[in-house]
Structures are given as structure tokens and as C-alpha cells.
Amino acid sequence: MSDDFTLSVKVRQDVGKGASRRQRRLAGEIPGIVYGGVREPVMISIPHKDIAKALENEAFYSHVITLDIDGTEQPAILKDLQRHPAKALVLHADFLRVNPKRALTVNVPLHFVNEDSCIGVKQEGGVIAHTMTELEITCLPADLPEYLEVDMAEVTLGQSLHISDIKLPEGVESVALSHGEDHDLPIAAVNKPKAAAEEEADEDVDAADVPTVGDEATDDGEEAASEE
Structure with a gap:
């Protein structure tokens, strides 16, 4: 400190x-x-x-x-x-x-580093979304960190980081992780830009509305059978 x-x-x-x-x-x-x-x-x-x-x-x-x-x-x-x-x-x-001999339970800020050089941003055009800005930890007063660093350099598009991805200093424990793996919450992710995500969603809807060749043949066959 x-x-x-x-x-x-x-x-x-x-x-x-x-x-x-x-x-x-x-x-x-x-x-x-x-x-x-x-x-x-x-x-x-x-x-x-x-x-x-x-x-x-x-x-x-x-x-x-x-x-x-x-x-x-x-x-x-x-x-x-x-x-x-x-x-x-x-x-x-x-x-x-x-x-000094008893552990503290406090929230410490998360510092996200290397966001500009993040693979998912620089090479793949994504945007970073933070879902947590601080983390609840427990440690002795002498081990209390001012902040915890989260390295975003290698995160790719569509990838999420979780609490377990944070490198905690010696003597520091995450309160959430102490409750089990199902409490390993996401802290940040690299997502597609909003406009690109909306465009992709529109394309999926349009594709769903177009009948396949098999569907057309089935419809024609059903109509012919009904006329007979």
C-alpha cells in the first residue's frame, strides 16, 4: 500500500x-x-x-x-x-x-488494464462491457490491496472473464468464490458492437422467414393431395 x-x-x-x-x-x-x-x-x-x-x-x-x-x-x-x-x-x-490479527471483509476496486490493445477490440472490432467494478474480498489488514488488476489483453470477441480469472495477491480471498464455483460471476466481456449485433439479429429473422426447397415441395404435395 x-x-x-x-x-x-x-x-x-x-x-x-x-x-x-x-x-x-x-x-x-x-x-x-x-x-x-x-x-x-x-x-x-x-x-x-x-x-x-x-x-x-x-x-x-x-x-x-x-x-x-x-x-x-x-x-x-x-x-x-x-x-x-x-x-x-x-x-x-x-x-x-x-x-491486525483479524481478517477484514471489504470491497476493493477493479482496474482493467490493456483495454486498448485487447485482441477482441483491436483486431476483432468488439467493445468491452464491465459487469463488475469492485470485488468483495477478505484478508488481514496488512494484506489489503488498494485495487485488483484485470488484464484484458488476450480477451477475444465473445469471451468473458470471471472472478476466478483475477490474480489475487497472496493472503487475499474472494468472498464469492468461497461460496462455491456457481458464484464465479462474470466481471467483463468483449461483445459485438450494438449496431453489428442488431444487424445480425435482423438477418437471422429474415432467414427464418424464407421457406426452404423442401418446405415448398411439401406444401405443393399437400395441395395436390387435397385436390384429389
């Missing part, structure tokens, strides 16, 4: 919706909570500018963060985030305490 994140926060004494609104408006801070482990949950307040800046880095979402709570450091991960529906504002953040 190449980035280190530290957020300086403070314990929040005043709770409730009214207090949260005042905190956002007057102090430029958002409410949050730290929970998990054997300790009691702690209500915190976070400078909005600090968390907004941290959220600009994708790694923040799948990274062990150091929370400096009134001078006491606590490792944690971002577990949930509430945003304003219309404004670029964070309203609330949930953090889960991290125990």
Missing part, C-alpha cells in the same frame, strides 16, 4: 440531528462514528475539508486509515459514507476499527 492516510478527528459530545446540522453549518465539520472490536462505539466529528480531500484518492476507500482521535491513534477502514443527494457534501462517515 503506497498511500498513508491520517485523519485528525475529535470526540463528539453533542449528538442528534440538530447538533449535526449546526456542526456542518457553523464548524465545517461532519459527524461520524468509530465502532467494532471490544470497545464501545465513539461518536466523532471530522473536518469536512479533510475528508473531502482524502476521498479524492481512490485508495482511501480500501485502505487502513489512521484516525487520530484527540491524540490517540486508531487504525480503521471506511465502512460507510453518506453524501448529500444534490451537493458535493459529505454528511456522515462510519469507520470500522481494525485488528
